[in-house]
Amino acid sequence: MTAAASNLSEWVETFTGDLYSWALHKVSDPELAKDLVQDTFLAAAEKIQGFRGDSSPKTWLFSILNHKIIDFYRKRVKQPVKIENQVFSKFFDQEGSWKVAQRPMEWNDDESNLLDDVDFKEVLNKCMDALPEKWNTCVKLKYLMSKNGDEICQELDITPTNFWQIVHRAKLQLRNCVEENWFEN
Amino acid sequence: MHKLFLSCLKATELIEKRLNFKLSVKEKLQLKVHKMMCSACSNYEKQSLFIEKGISLSQKREFTVDDIKQLKVIITEKLSDTK
Numbered sequence: 001m002t003a004a005a006s007n008l009s010e011w012v013e014t015f016t017g018d019l020y021s022w023a024l025h026k027v028s029d030p031e032l033a034k035d036l037v038q039d040t041f042l043a044a045a046e047k048i049q050g051f052r053g054d055s056s057p058k059t060w061l062f063s064i065l066n067h068k069i070i071d072f073y074r075k076r077v078k079q080p081v082k083i084e085n086q087v088f089s090k091f092f093d094q095e096g097s098w099k100v101a102q103r104p105m106e107w108n109d110d111e112s113n114l115l116d117d118v119d120f121k122e123v124l125n126k127c128m129d130a131l132p133e134k135w136n137t138c139v140k141l142k143y144l145m146s147k148n149g150d151e152i153c154q155e156l157d158i159t160p161t162n163f164w165q166i167v168h169r170a171k172l173q174l175r176n177c178v179e180e181n182w183f184e185n
Numbered sequence: 186m187h188k189l190f191l192s193c194l195k196a197t198e199l200i201e202k203r204l205n206f207k208l209s210v211k212e213k214l215q216l217k218v219h220k221m222m223c224s225a226c227s228n229y230e231k232q233s234l235f236i237e238k239g240i241s242l243s244q245k246r247e248f249t250v251d252d253i254k255q256l257k258v259i260i261t262e263k264l265s266d267t268k
Contacts, residue, residue: 005264012260017253028244034256041260045267088194096192104228115239124239142205143241149205160206168201175232 004048011057012041018058019065026069026144036072040065073141074156077166079134087169091176104175107183120182127177135170138163191219196226200233 019040023033043064044051051060091102098104114120128136141152153160191199196219199212208216220227 008264009261012257012264016257016260020248020253020256024248025246028246030248030252034252034259037256038260038263041264042267045264092192092194096194098193098225103225104232105225106228107232111235114235115242121239121243124236125243128240128243139240140244143244152205164202164205165198167205168198171201171233171236172197174236175229178236179232 005045007057008041008045008048011044011061015058015061019061022062023065023069027072028140028144032072036065036068039068043068070155073137073145076134076137077156077158077163079132081132081134083132084169087172091172102176104179107179123181124178127174127181130177131170131173135166135173138166139170139174191215193219193223193226196220196223197229197233200226200230204233204237 016037019037020033023036024030027033027036040061044061047064051057055063091099093099128139131139141147141156142149145152145155147155149160149163153163196216199208199216202208202212203216220230
């Protein structure tokens with residue numbers, strides 16, 4: 001085993017836990033987080049000859065991982081979504097008023113305890129999963145990246161208008177889905 | 186439509202915009218006026234905020250020691266494949 005390779009396998013042993021914990025925190029998807037950590041080590045293996053130890057191995061690996069995470073989100077927010085324009089016509093008429101059947105009514109339920117309700121959480125998660133990947137990601141980004149809208153747009157290289165319009169469509173769908181599957185049952 | 190009046194489409198857009206960005210003074214006023222007249226959009230805003238809370242709470246971040254063990258094995262295998 002070369003010195004570089006033995007370093008690397010030692011780092012896998014030492015840092016996988018921390019890297020995975022961070023990746024999971026940032027993407028909230030176990031399989032995806034695992035892939036990102038894997039890719040981080042594969043990239044490290046390729047670049048290890050250039051690693052001169054200016055920073056600690058941990059810092060170096062984390063910087064590779066963070067690039068991978070941002071890269072993933074950049075690609076995700078650029079995915080085209082086919083139903084993009086159908087959402088508005090589902091909910092609004094030509095003047096932009098709510099269609100009568102779609103007007104949000106009051107939800108007759110005690111909302112304060114609902115977020116602890118396992119069944120409700122499941123409905124919410126299912127509705128999240130039913131969104132196009134890009135929309136799902138965009139509504140979660142604020143919580144995952146712990147950043148405000150301007151910072152998110154800067155990092156992911158999209159315009160604010162583009163970003164909030166995606167969130168707008170996503171939330172219209174999401175609200176409707178939650179209503180249909182929970183409050184109308 | 187009068188300049189001060191928003192459509193519901195536009196009003197819900199501003200409701201979502203405000204979750205991530207600052208609204209201009211004009212936008213704030215427009216939205217306020219619209220919500221005073223439109224119970225559907227007022228309901229929408231309440232429900233949208235509620236869903237936001239749900240989203241922020243629903244991010245999965247737990248894992249076990251076994252997850253890490255398995256991951257180490259997989260990575261070690263992959264690394265030896267590439268050599």
